[in-house]
Amino acid sequence: MVIESYDIITIKIYISFKIYKIIRILVDMLDKVSICGIAGNGGNGAVSFHHEKFVPLGGPDGGDGGKGGSIIIKADADINNLNYYLRRRLFKAEKGANGGSNKKTGKCGEDLILKVPVGTVVTYQKAGEEEESVVDITKNGQEVIVANGGKGGLGNPHFSSSTNQTPRLAQTGEEGEEVYIDLEMHLIADVGIIGYPNAGKSSLLASSSAANPKIANYPFTTLEPMLGVVDCKNQVFVMAEIPGLIKDAHVGKGLGFDFLRHIVRTRVLIHLIDGNTEDPLESMIAVNNELYMYDADLMKKSQIIAINKIDIPEVKEREGEIRSSFLQAGYENVCFISALTGEGVNELMEKAFDLIRESKLSEEKPAEEIPVLKVVNRNTEPVIEKDGDVFVVTYPFLERMIYGSDITNPEVKRQIISVMTRPRITKQLTKAGVEPGCRVRVGDFEWEW
Numbered sequence: 001m002v003i004e005s006y007d008i009i010t011i012k013i014y015i016s017f018k019i020y021k022i023i024r025i026l027v028d029m030l031d032k033v034s035i036c037g038i039a040g041n042g043g044n045g046a047v048s049f050h051h052e053k054f055v056p057l058g059g060p061d062g063g064d065g066g067k068g069g070s071i072i073i074k075a076d077a078d079i080n081n082l083n084y085y086l087r088r089r090l091f092k093a094e095k096g097a098n099g100g101s102n103k104k105t106g107k108c109g110e111d112l113i114l115k116v117p118v119g120t121v122v123t124y125q126k127a128g129e130e131e132e133s134v135v136d137i138t139k140n141g142q143e144v145i146v147a148n149g150g151k152g153g154l155g156n157p158h159f160s161s162s163t164n165q166t167p168r169l170a171q172t173g174e175e176g177e178e179v180y181i182d183l184e185m186h187l188i189a190d191v192g193i194i195g196y197p198n199a200g201k202s203s204l205l206a207s208s209s210a211a212n213p214k215i216a217n218y219p220f221t222t223l224e225p226m227l228g229v230v231d232c233k234n235q236v237f238v239m240a241e242i243p244g245l246i247k248d249a250h251v252g253k254g255l256g257f258d259f260l261r262h263i264v265r266t267r268v269l270i271h272l273i274d275g276n277t278e279d280p281l282e283s284m285i286a287v288n289n290e291l292y293m294y295d296a297d298l299m300k301k302s303q304i305i306a307i308n309k310i311d312i313p314e315v316k317e318r319e320g321e322i323r324s325s326f327l328q329a330g331y332e333n334v335c336f337i338s339a340l341t342g343e344g345v346n347e348l349m350e351k352a353f354d355l356i357r358e359s360k361l362s363e364e365k366p367a368e369e370i371p372v373l374k375v376v377n378r379n380t381e382p383v384i385e386k387d388g389d390v391f392v393v394t395y396p397f398l399e400r401m402i403y404g405s406d407i408t409n410p411e412v413k414r415q416i417i418s419v420m421t422r423p424r425i426t427k428q429l430t431k432a433g434v435e436p437g438c439r440v441r442v443g444d445f446e447w448e449w
């Protein structure tokens with residue numbers, strides 16, 4: 001049997017396509033994980049009194065508990081996958097230490113920092129909350145607090161007053177928040193090929209990598225971003241075709257809107273323009289305008305302008321004219337290539353590779369501003385509900401005081417009631433219909449009003 005040379009080429013293409021598909025499947029498997037985080041509880045406040053020789057009436061000196069550690073998700077440019085989270089799913093931050101005597105505040109628990117690749121979308125929902133938050137992590141060093149550590153409980157000095165010089169009350173630390181987190185890596189490519197439909201983006205991807213996107217002579221052939229791995233200067237980089245960009249893509253026209261966000265995640269752009277269109281400069285400006293309208297920062301990305309289809313004689317003839325129109329508009333470096341014949345493609349890839357390297361080097365500086373998002377204040381107002389004849393007060397400040405104090409001690413009971421009858425709480429209870437003689441309950445503590 002004679003094997004024709006085109007058979008060998010077909011087999012080679014088939015094998016590279018299969019390898020590419022396997023890589024895609026593996027990448028897809030690892031680009032989404034669900035984990036759970038529990039922030040550290042706050043330390044308990046202490047009940048303690050100053051003891052000193054010849055000082056008979058030392059005042060309260062119980063220290064406050066330390067704050068529990070929070071759970072923070074942080075982007076790290078040195079990480080490029082989520083594999084770490086496949087091995088472990090539950091993450092707990094450190095507890096705050098309890099307060100001590102002599103007003104010694106407990107040590108704060110350390111925050112737990114979970115590192116993720118730049119380009120991770122973090123979706124998280126705190127236990128007991130309906131609302132889900134979504135944060136797109138796009139910058140190296142960017143942080144998001146997904147679960148706050150509990151506040152430390154107050155020590156007994158906070159409960160002293162003119163009528164109570166020996167407070168035996170203290171609070172337990174607040175519980176750390178529990179959170180369910182989905183981490184999803186979105187497409188990150190070193191290079192994004194942008195340009196009007198039919199410019200030849202898929203052809204360029206196919207001619208410079210093993211990817212096998214559909215190529216056809218009509219717009220919107222490619223319906224979702226395609227990836228390819230480019231071998232260049234003995235190294236590799238990932239290149240993506242970003243499809244569907246047309247005028248008004250930024251307001252949802254065409255397919256481009258969904259894909260504009262992928263452009264944020266590329267380091268370098270190759271702006272590919274069909275040299276066979278009437279006005280290549282205008283088509284480039286139209287696409288750039290969409291990027292600008294979507295996110296003005298996209299214009300800061302390095303862009304290589306490449307005029308495609310130079311193999312077509314009419315385009316070759318217009319090379320000088322096209323070059324000078326770009327020059328007049330301030331674009332000096334314009335490449336002319338043919339994705340079909342491969343002319344100029346290697347040089348274009350080398351240029352892209354150099355820009356990726358430059359961009360990586362400049363990123364080694366720490367991010368200028370590191371936005372820390374979402375710090376929740378959990379100081380809620382008292383909620384009063386009726387359970388049969390009993391008025392139940394839900395107010396973490398008081399509940400933590402009850403759990404942090406010895407309620408079996410009659411003196412402590414008396415002191416708790418005196419805190420409960422402070423004007424602010426009394427006002428709320430009266431508003432809820434509490435009258436003398438009614439039963440009131442906070443946590444495990446119930447008494448007659």
Ligand SMILES: Nc1nc2c(ncn2[C@@H]2O[C@H](COP(=O)(O)OP(=O)(O)OP(=O)(O)O)[C@@H](O)[C@H]2O)c(=O)[nH]1
Pocket residue numbers: 196197198199200201202203204214215216217218219220221222223243244308309310311312337338339340341
């Ligand atoms: N002559 C010539 N034709 C090309 C070249 N590059 C692409 N084409 C042709 O242009 C047409 C569109 O090419 P594609 O690669 O599918 O273009 P695209 O930008 O990916 O298009 P969409 O995915 O539809 O947005 C196809 O018929 C290609 O064969 C080139 O360098 N020279």
Ligand SMILES: [Mg+2]
Pocket residue numbers: 201202203213214215221222241243
């Ligand atoms: Mg295409």
